Amino acid sequence: MAKRTIQEHYNNFGYFKTYIGKEISADEMTTELFDGWITYMIEEMNYTPGTVNIRVRTMRAFLRYCYEDKAWIHEPIHKSFKPIRAPSLNYVFK
Template identity: 40%
Template structure:
């Protein structure tokens, strides 16, 4: 079990790699989990449980967005 003070940027990045490579999650799903964890770590910082807020340096993953074209039938 991790102590909250043991969470580091490196550990967080390893977790992102684990979600992408080992669990084969989509970038959109990983981004949701990144946002959730960032919110929790921000709360921990505000409560004084962690000394530094390192999540400012972590950005969300870029995901491919599908573009749909509307096909018009010719009359």
């Protein structure tokens, strides 16, 4: 990966750590935790779907790595939450 991509992964993981506010164990990594984070970003932080989806994709990649490559987590929770749907925009061109 490019240096910038790696830095963005660290940044996005940091946003998640700020949301949870503490260190957690692998057993505490649940779908509900990530669903809550997504809801928080949308409803409380008022982030755009694009911003939310960048962060969701980054965390899904990290969780997939933790599950498939390292066996640090024992449930494939990366499969349980997905990027959100962005509202479709209908533009009228004149």
